[in-house]
Amino acid sequence: MTEKDGTSGTPGHPGVTTARHGDLFDADCPTRLLLDRVGSKWTVMIVLLLADGEELRFGALRRRMPGVSQKMLTHTLRQLEDDGLARRRVEPTSPPAVHYSLTVLGDTLVGPLRELKRWAEANMGAIDALRTSRSGSVPE
Amino acid sequence: MTEKDGTSGTPGHPGVTTARHGDLFDADCPTRLLLDRVGSKWTVMIVLLLADGEELRFGALRRRMPGVSQKMLTHTLRQLEDDGLARRRVEPTSPPAVHYSLTVLGDTLVGPLRELKRWAEANMGAIDALRTSRSGSVPE
DNA sequence: CCGTATCCATAGCGATACTG
DNA sequence: CAGTATCGCTATGGATACGG
Numbered sequence: 004m005t006e007k008d009g010t011s012g013t014p015g016h017p018g019v020t021t022a023r024h025g026d027l028f029d030a031d032c033p034t035r036l037l038l039d040r041v042g043s044k045w046t047v048m049i050v051l052l053l054a055d056g057e058e059l060r061f062g063a064l065r066r067r068m069p070g071v072s073q074k075m076l077t078h079t080l081r082q083l084e085d086d087g088l089a090r091r092r093v094e095p096t097s098p099p100a101v102h103y104s105l106t107v108l109g110d111t112l113v114g115p116l117r118e119l120k121r122w123a124e125a126n127m128g129a130i131d132a133l134r135t136s137r138s139g140s141v142p143e
Numbered sequence: 144m145t146e147k148d149g150t151s152g153t154p155g156h157p158g159v160t161t162a163r164h165g166d167l168f169d170a171d172c173p174t175r176l177l178l179d180r181v182g183s184k185w186t187v188m189i190v191l192l193l194a195d196g197e198e199l200r201f202g203a204l205r206r207r208m209p210g211v212s213q214k215m216l217t218h219t220l221r222q223l224e225d226d227g228l229a230r231r232r233v234e235p236t237s238p239p240a241v242h243y244s245l246t247v248l249g250d251t252l253v254g255p256l257r258e259l260k261r262w263a264e265a266n267m268g269a270i271d272a273l274r275t276s277r278s279g280s281v282p283e
Numbered sequence: 284c285c286g287t288a289t290c291c292a293t294a295g296c297g298a299t300a301c302t303g
Numbered sequence: 304c305a306g307t308a309t310c311g312c313t314a315t316g317g318a319t320a321c322g323g
Contacts (some may be wrong), residue, residue, distance in 0.1 A: 033267030034260045042182015042295075047174070061305055072297055077306060087273040097281070098303090098304040101183050107283050108266060115258045119181070120174045122255050126248060127173030133227040140151070201285060212317055217286060238284040239323090252307070 005097055040086070045071055045079045050105065053089065054113040058104040088112065150198065180226070185211055185219045187256055192254040193229065198244040228252060 040046050048068055053059060059067075065076055080103060083089035088109035094100040105113070164265060172227055180186050188208055199207075220243060223229035226256070228249035235239040 011158035033263040036267055037259065038187055042178055047178055070297090072299095073306070074298090074308090075296060078296090084272045085274065088270075093305095096304095101169045110270065111266065114260060115255070115262050118255045118258060121175065122252060123173040123177035126173060126251070127176055127247065129226075134225065142309060210317090212290090212319095213286070214318090215316060218316085233285095236284095241285060 005057055026063070040082065041116070043062075043079065046083065047120075049076075049079055049083065050088065050109060050112060050116060051120070053103060053105045054117075056104070056110075058092075058102050061101050061103070064103065076124075083109065175223065180222065181256070183222075185215055186223065187260075189216075189219055189223065189243075190228065190249060190252060190256060192261070193245045193249050194250070194257075195245060196244070196250075198242050200233075201243070202269065216268065 004075075005089070006025040045068065049064065052064060052067055061076070065071060065082075068076065080089060080091070084091055087106055090104050090106050092104070094102070185208065190205065192204060192207060200259060201216070201220075204220075205213070208216065220229060220231070224231055227246055230244050230246050232242040232244070234242070
């Protein structure tokens with residue numbers, strides 16, 4: 004059912020709730036949870052680095068991510084692991100070598116993320132251009 | 144915010160040529176900028192509400208976004224406007240009626256975002272299941 | 284009805300130092 | 304090499320109140 008305008012005066016809460024279109028409009032919806040992850044500073048970077056079956060060690064990841072701290076790298080990897088998107092493989096050598104890779108689930112995220120990346124690369128430049136050449140032109 | 148102008152003081156990427164994939168691995172890359180937007184709490188919600196040529200008034204948006212404050216709604220809309228993703232149309236009635244809709248550019252973001260949303264709806268449940276039934280199974 | 288301003292709590296994240 | 308712990312800053316964003 005499509006939502007209805009609740010102009011019934013009382014801003015408390017109507018009897019029937021959560022009748023929006025899909026979700027996203029609830030605090031605990033899957034999309035919000037994903038976006039929170041995706042919006043975090045290093046998640047997407049890691050996923051894209053591990054895409055296509057790449058398996059990288061902690062240090063290797065770190066080297067490719069200029070500016071990341073151990074803390075945040077570890078933290079983000081743990082999150083990805085907890086979410087079942089990445090896998091951690093420890094080689095019990097000395098010193099230990101820890102390898103990270105995507106799970107099959109994690110790999111399915113790569114497509115959507117790459118699309119977003121492509122969009123950004125294609126359009127963020129245009130956005131920047133808009134912001135500078137703001138001379139009274141109307142956006143279409 | 145300490146936005147650095149890339150005049151001459153490039154802090155130097157020693158040795159590493161950072162140009163491995165595309166970018167994303169620089170602080171000012173388009174993808175990071177987009178992800179920062181997309182990761183913000185209300186942006187995606189607004190874009191999806193305005194998708195498909197929908198034009199909504201401030202109050203209408205607000206009613207469909209339970210929990211949003213005027214401040215954040217205004218702020219997010221301004222961002223979208225600044226980025227050229229949304230348009231603001233004021234009807235100078237009394238009291239004024241302000242309508243928001245997507246620009247053509249904004250509309251092109253809808254596809255990628257919907258794909259992400261679809262992914263989330265299809266897979267975040269599985270992730271949640273993993274997190275609960277953590278009985279010693281190995282991720283694939 | 285729409286927007287702005289102020290105040291404040293918290294979460295994200297970077298710097299640094301220490302351990303096995 | 305990989306990970307943990309502590310500290311402190313700042314950005315995000317919620318509550319509230321005021322103004323056109």
